[in-house]
Amino acid sequence: MxxxxxxxxxxxxxxxxxxxxxxxxxxxxxxxxxxxxxxxxxxxxxxxxxxxxxxxxxxxxxxxxxxxxxxxxxxxxxxxxxxxxxxxxxxxxxxxxxxxxxxxxxxxxxxxxxxxxxxxxxxxxxxxxxxxxAHSTFGVELAEGEEKILASVKKKQRAVIRHSLKNELKGDFNTDVETFYHLLSQSYRNLGTPIFSKQYFSNLMEEFGEDADILVVRDNEDKPSTAVLNFYFNEQVLPYYGGGNEASRFIKSADYMYYQVMCHAQKKGYRWFDFGRSKDESGPYKYKKNWGMEPKPxxxxxxxxxxxxxxNLSPNNPKYKLFIQLWQKLPLAVSQFVGPFLSKYLG
CATH class of the missing domain: 3.40.630.30 (Gcn5-related N-acetyltransferase (GNAT))
Known part of the structure; x- marks a missing residue:
């Protein structure tokens, strides 16, 4: 040309x-x-x-x-x-x-x-x-096999994952938007963040078909604990929207969940785990660094x-502090009803 x-x-x-x-x-x-x-x-x-x-x-x-x-x-x-x-x-x-x-x-x-x-x-x-x-992204090449994937994780975080594997958790990859949305709503409300509409997530699953799935993790009583919506693109897996109930952190359900996503994707032939973006020096940023992934600006x-x-639409903006504190106190059903009217503008 x-x-x-x-x-x-x-x-x-x-x-x-x-x-x-x-x-x-x-x-x-x-x-x-x-x-x-x-x-x-x-x-x-x-x-x-x-x-x-x-x-x-x-x-x-x-x-x-x-x-x-x-x-x-x-x-x-x-x-x-x-x-x-x-x-x-x-x-x-x-x-x-x-x-x-x-x-x-x-x-x-x-x-x-x-x-x-x-x-x-x-x-x-x-x-x-x-x-x-203001943000960095995290990712890692997926090793071959569950043990090598676990070995690639930083020692301290590896111990947390090993702990989670002893908690009789079960993971199921599916298209269960209902269970996923209920768990995600709890996380968003607890963070003081307006949740998207359930229809948005249904639209994502419908639009991207085989290039999207949901992992729901259940505890030893078979109750939903955490869930994440994953995207698949070229050789990458992207766990994009994830959340859980308040009990999930005690049983290390989220740690178990992301490890299962890594193993599942590697078995399907994917080579890169994209852990997404986090605001620099925030809690999620430090959590991802604990996995041994280096931040890329x-x-x-x-x-x-x-x-x-x-x-500056960041939750760290002082002018949103009172709003976040009030939102965290809302009943879950109210946050699910009102949230979509606000979140559609918070992209």
């Missing part, structure tokens, strides 16, 4: 959907969160407008950028790649095309008069946009339109 071929940037068309996903899967910076299925899930679950941009040369895709507009009186107005996801941003055949997609996104952000544009890159970019570094870039400073 000639480098002189004209670059066209346009909205994704229906006939380009399979080409889009093929491009994501073969691109070294493509992620599960770039897949077009997220557009369907977000539109169906939250009704947010999606702007999926495709760069083409001579009718071939040479770059793409998924964008979603999220507008709320409480939490602001943003154009994000991609909300509800830890990775995003433009991927393309060259840095030049990435920058052109970014410029197109900036122009769109100006046109929509959002507060800001946010692009969530996994790797550092040579970009003129404003950089914010995430690079989130911003273009401010109406906003005068970088956004």
């Amino acid at each position: 000639s480098n002189e071929a004209k670059l066209l940037i346009s909205a994704l068309s229906t006939k380009q959907i399979s080409q889009w996903d093929d491009y994501v899967k073969q691109h070294p910076n493509g992620s599960f969160f770039h897949l077009c299925g997220w557009k369907n899930v977000i539109e169906k679950s939250f009704s947010h407008p999606c702007y999926y941009l495709v760069a083409t040369q001579e009718n071939s895709i040479v770059g793409l950028l998924p964008l979603v507009e999220v507008k709320s009186r409480l939490f602001g107005h943003a154009l994000v790649s991609t909300p509800f996801c830890v990775y995003g941003g433009a991927i393309a055949d060259s840095d030049s095309i990435v920058r052109q997609l970014e410029q197109y996104a900036c122009d769109l952000a100006e046109e929509l008069q959002v507060d800001y544009l946010e692009l969530r890159y996994k790797t550092k970019q040579e970009s003129p946009l404003l950089l914010k570094r 995430l690079y989130y870039y911003f273009h401010l339109v109406k906003a005068t400073e970088l956004p």
Whole structure:
């Protein structure tokens, strides 16, 4: 292909959907969160407008950028790649095309008069946009076999997993959204975080089919203890949404759960365990480091339109402290009812 071929940037068309996903899967910076299925899930679950941009040369895709507009009186107005996801941003055949997609996104952000544009890159970019570094991601290559996987875990955490294996826990991989949602709701409420709607998780399971499953861990009385919704992409497994009841920490159910995800994925031929992002130096960040995984910084870039400073929707923001304390005291059923009205804007 000639480098002189004209670059066209346009909205994704229906006939380009399979080409889009093929491009994501073969691109070294493509992620599960770039897949077009997220557009369907977000539109169906939250009704947010999606702007999926495709760069083409001579009718071939040479770059793409998924964008979603999220507008709320409480939490602001943003154009994000991609909300509800830890990775995003433009991927393309060259840095030049990435920058052109970014410029197109900036122009769109100006046109929509959002507060800001946010692009969530996994790797550092040579970009003129404003950089914010607040999160890191964790991952590890999966060893071959359960014993080698266990041996790859840091000694202190390995002892915790061995302890969990003696607690007569049982894990079952399934599509049980109902049990998963009940456990996740408890975790979210206890953290003071609004829960998503149950329909959102049903939509994820339906959209991604065999590329998603749920692990439910039960205690020695066969009662659900913890659960996690996992995504599978290329050679990676991503345990993405996980939670449990208050009793789970005493029996080390979560530790057992993530170990089972690692073993299950390795048996299925997956080679990389993506433990997701955590805010730097937070409790989850330290927990993941205890597994022996080294944090890798995430690079989130911003273009401010109406906003005068970088956004801070973190739970650590002092202005949310009272809200979190009140939310933690809500009855579970109330948090499940009210949560989805707020969480759809907290992507």
